[in-house]
Amino acid sequence: MPDLGSCIPFPLEEEALKEVISKAKDWAIMHGAALRSKVNFSEDSLQFAPFILLPTLFPRREFEKAVRLQPILNELMHWVAHDTEFLRETLSNTIKVDEFTRKLFEIYEKILADKDSTQSYSLGLLRSDLMLESCCTDKDNQRPYCCWKQIEINTIASGFGHLGPISREIQSFVLTELNHADKVKNLPQNNALAGLCEGMIEAWNLKGNPNAAILFIIEDVTYNICDQRFHEFYIRKMHPEIKVIRKTLTEVHQFGSLGPNNELKINDVEVTVVYFRAGYEPGHYPSQNEWDARYVIEKSTAIKCPSISYHLAGTKKVQQALAKPGILKRFITDDIKIKQITDIFTGLYAMDSNTDEGQTALRMVLTDPAKYVLKPQREGGGNNVYGHDIPNALQKMSDVERSAWILMERIFPPISKGYMIRPGGSFPPPLVDLVSELGIFGAVIGDKNAIVYNSHCGHMLRTKLEKSNEGGVAAGSGALDSPYLYDD
Ligand code: ADP
Numbered sequence: 001m002p003d004l005g006s007c008i009p010f011p012l013e014e015e016a017l018k019e020v021i022s023k024a025k026d027w028a029i030m031h032g033a034a035l036r037s038k039v040n041f042s043e044d045s046l047q048f049a050p051f052i053l054l055p056t057l058f059p060r061r062e063f064e065k066a067v068r069l070q071p072i073l074n075e076l077m078h079w080v081a082h083d084t085e086f087l088r089e090t091l092s093n094t095i096k097v098d099e100f101t102r103k104l105f106e107i108y109e110k111i112l113a114d115k116d117s118t119q120s121y122s123l124g125l126l127r128s129d130l131m132l133e134s135c136c137t138d139k140d141n142q143r144p145y146c147c148w149k150q151i152e153i154n155t156i157a158s159g160f161g162h163l164g165p166i167s168r169e170i171q172s173f174v175l176t177e178l179n180h181a182d183k184v185k186n187l188p189q190n191n192a193l194a195g196l197c198e199g200m201i202e203a204w205n206l207k208g209n210p211n212a213a214i215l216f217i218i219e220d221v222t223y224n225i226c227d228q229r230f231h232e233f234y235i236r237k238m239h240p241e242i243k244v245i246r247k248t249l250t251e252v253h254q255f256g257s258l259g260p261n262n263e264l265k266i267n268d269v270e271v272t273v274v275y276f277r278a279g280y281e282p283g284h285y286p287s288q289n290e291w292d293a294r295y296v297i298e299k300s301t302a303i304k305c306p307s308i309s310y311h312l313a314g315t316k317k318v319q320q321a322l323a324k325p326g327i328l329k330r331f332i333t334d335d336i337k338i339k340q341i342t343d344i345f346t347g348l349y350a351m352d353s354n355t356d357e358g359q360t361a362l363r364m365v366l367t368d369p370a371k372y373v374l375k376p377q378r379e380g381g382g383n384n385v386y387g388h389d390i391p392n393a394l395q396k397m398s399d400v401e402r403s404a405w406i407l408m409e410r411i412f413p414p415i416s417k418g419y420m421i422r423p424g425g426s427f428p429p430p431l432v433d434l435v436s437e438l439g440i441f442g443a444v445i446g447d448k449n450a451i452v453y454n455s456h457c458g459h460m461l462r463t464k465l466e467k468s469n470e471g472g473v474a475a476g477s478g479a480l481d482s483p484y485l486y487d488d
């Protein structure tokens with residue numbers, strides 16, 4: 001794999017490394033670049049989140065292209081979420097076999113059939129994830145020339161609104177400590193936290209009830225607590241009149257109700273905006289109660305982030321359907337925008353057994369599995385099957401089960417070298433081969449007739465060892481990072 005190089009010469013001298021790592025770890029904890037420990041969990045303490053000591057090179061041209069594209073992707077996802085026929089048709093086979101998607105879909109259909117339901121605006125806080133792919137290495141054999149490709153778009157619980165911007169600050173601190181303060185200007189500003197919170201505040205304003213709260217739907221145990229509390233603290237600081245409450249779906253079932261006009265109440269407090277940081281995986285619904293709670297929220301007039309339709313629009317199956325030739329025209333009229341979106345797609349294939357396309361995809365992956373990733377309709381990491389594990393996984397599935405999966409061409413991003421600093425890590429940390437995934441945030445508000453708010457809001461970079469398949473930070477294999485832009 002081609003190598004992007006590093007922002008300052010490596011390796012670092014051991015004495016300097018020791019001092020700067022020790023400071024950076026303290027800086028991280030003291031600024032909330034932290035998680036709750038999974039091993040020694042306590043609500044009373046935090047551990048620094050794994051981070052890459054220095055920022056990772058990323059081509060400025062591609063970064064700016066991704067930022068420019070985000071409002072267009074927001075627009076696309078908004079119209080996809082509001083196209084009932086498209087969602088029905090696209091997910092029809094999936095919901096036959098995938099129980100989780102089916103449960104979501106049942107709520108979706110029930111609300112559509114309900115004459116008194118008064119759906120208002122929905123709020124999308126999206127994160128478009130992408131990886132660089134090296135197209136060629138220039139003739140001086142310097143850096144590879146890279147373009148980015150889409151991994152997925154998240155429409156629910158898009159994390160790192162706080163951890164993204166704070167990663168830039170840790171690395172700026174480290175660069176300054178190492179006498180490279182002049183390089184900090186190459187780390188782009190990152191307003192993700194403010195941007196995502198402004199989206200929620202905008203939604204709250206649209207509802208116009210000064211006494212209403214914003215409800216965060218949370219997991220039973222929150223490890224990634226800084227990435228939720230900083231949102232809450234930001235909202236409260238900018239708007240002391242807005243109260244944020246946190247409840248699990250189980251608690252919403254216990255304490256939630258609908259008022260006479262379908263307003264959502266938690267005990268006596270009215271809620272006009274609901275922000276889901278849980279609810280994206282089956283484990284978040286241990287019983288029918290949690291599904292009932294999701295239905296009550298959906299039926300309410302509160303602005304949901306996401307609404308069920310946005311949640312469904314974010315499934316892998318929908319992503320695959322959008323990559324089919326000619327489909328984007330249904331949602332976007334401008335040909336230039338369509339071309340810009342099409343350029344970021346990599347090969348995506350249905351795995352249905354009853355279509356030629358599905359049969360062709362099956363033959364392709366069995367011939368050369370290393371080139372592919374097989375994905376089910378799940379979020380949150382750890383569910384995909386990679387490369388040589390695919391044939392075995394496929395063999396265990398019935399034809400019908402297979403149709404709930406999609407096949408994606410694997411992206412092989414360029415490598416960079418760096419130091420990954422983890423809690424309990426040994427010293428000196430080895431200089432390792434790393435690959436990164438950039439996430440661009442967007443906020444969009446609208447209803448079936450119009451989009452009333454559409455903005456790009458910041459970014460996050462996650463970096464993992466080149467050898468690992470996935471790079472979830474809370475899951476333990478990835479680390480916080482931020483892009484260091486270079487011109488090519
Ligand atoms: P999830 O919804 O679980 O986050 P993703 O589609 O984002 O699922 O995949 C999880 C991780 O797997 C990504 O963050 C990325 O590291 C890796 N991955 C997914 N698709 C690809 C691909 N096509 N090529 C290379 N890596 C991929």
Ligand code: MG
Pocket residue numbers: 129152380381
């Ligand atoms: Mg993902």
